[in-house]
Amino acid sequence: GPKVLQIPSHQIIDMGQMVTLNCDPVSNHLYFYWYKQILGQQMEFLVNFYNGKVMEKSKLFKDQFSVERPDGSYFTLKIQPTALEDSAVYFCASSLVQGEQYFGPGTRLTVL
Amino acid sequence: QQQVRQSPQSLTVWEGETAILNCSYEDSTFDYFPWYWQFPRESPALLIAIRPVSNKKEDGRFTIFFNKREKKLSLHITDSQPGDSATYFCAANQGGSAKLIFGEGTKLTVSS
Structure with a gap:
């Protein structure tokens, strides 16, 4: 099936540092998403992005979070500054239409 | 408030045998219900999905039964195989929104 790639697979950083998580969505997809999954729990929606803009965001998408996809390159999630509670697996997803989302393998973020 | 609930937990x-995984939801405006399965340390993968215009969707050994009046659905896995052992997430999406709302998941173990 369609493949979403994420780089890196694992990132360890100190609290207060900035981190950028990268996503390479399916090539013809138009909608992009980030979800957060804490170990053993369900995935929770953070944000979705379409046509260069944030369309929806949840209360988990704090002011320290930002997303962008400059010139059709990676879809990125930036956290600046990071906090301990940001430790989680972050999944990127993409879709051609709303609803049918394909997920990447996730980036495990550890904030020390 | 948990908008999508799943049972059993495991x-x-x-x-x-046939495995039956249950899901219920709160919001009657939800109009798309995908099921994802997730193996340890892998990304969730779309397994099968249904829209409320149907009360049944079948794909091989996997069948979704949908009861719109009761706001319930279930995933039936017939002739379960050890390779089906995974965590299964029921999700919901409402028209006009791109986000998926996930349940807590059911961890299925198929013993041989």
Whole structure:
């Protein structure tokens, strides 16, 4: 099936540092998403992005979070500054239409 | 408030049996219900999905039964195989929104 790639697979950083998580969505997809999954729990929606803009965001998408996809390159999630509670697996997803989302393998973020 | 609920939390069946995973939801405006399965340390993968215009969707050994009046759906896995052992997430999406709302998941173990 369609493949979403994420780089890196694992990132360890100190609290207060900035981190950028990268996503390479399916090539013809138009909608992009980030979800957060804490170990053993369900995935929770953070944000979705379409046509260069944030369309929806949840209360988990704090002011320290930002997303962008400059010139059709990676879809990125930036956290600046990071906090301990940001430790989680972050999944990127993409879709051609709303609803049918394909997920990447996730980036495990550890904030020390 | 948990908008999508799943039961049981974990389920063990013998190889060849039918596994039944349950899901219920709160919001009657939800109009798309995908099921994802997730193996440890892998990304969730779309398994099968249904829209409320149907009350049944079948794909091989996997069948979704949908009861719009009761706001319930279930995933039936016939002739369960050890390779079906995974965590299964029921999700919901409402028209006009791109985000998926996930349930807590059911961890299925198929014993041989």
